[in-house]
Amino acid sequence: MDQGTPTCPDVLCEESSSLSQLAIDELSLLSVDRVRALLEWAREESSGAIFPFFAFMASTALSPGEAVSVRVHDVTLPDGEFGEVLVRSGEGRRVPLTPEIVGVLRPWIDRADLKAGDLLFPGEQGGPLPSCEYRRVWRQARQAVLSPHEVQAGAGEQVSSLRDSSLDAWLKAGVPAWGIAEWAGVSASWIALRYPHRFRLEDVEIDWDHLEEILRLPDIPER
16 A cells, blocks of 8 residues: 555545445335325325325425425416426425326315415415324325335335435436436436436446447548
């Protein structure tokens, strides 16, 4: 070892540990079909804001804390078209709303008689939707929908799994990481570190002939 080069093993260990903690376990992620099944159970078995709250999270990949803070005037809901939600946390960002979630939110707002300044997902007492309430329903949905093996493996263990699973599904669908990062309010490097299984080189199809062509050196005359 070069005696003139100082080493910081503790720092290296801390960095390695932080990176490994950021990377998510693939087994904890929910497939698109599983998310749909959980939402369907919540629609049938819960009341109030629970189902639209879960559907909104699954569609926008907002965190639970961000989602409960959204107010009616933060969403734009054109009938049959893509809408938008303004997320005010941090520096603020805008996230697209699919026509499907627009179709969920419009009747929900009418049914709950919500006004522009109201919380989009109020609790029964009018304040923010209590975390203990939506967590309870989420636990019940997991037990009812997921297999014992999936539950034991930790699939969808937290409500925030809706966010992680949605971001992972966007990556799998080919949405650029930088675009996902902007919608999620994180950096592109965070996305890469959080979902390393979506960036494995062996899963990438490389056009080697095209690569050879663009890396071709210029013709150099012999002397």
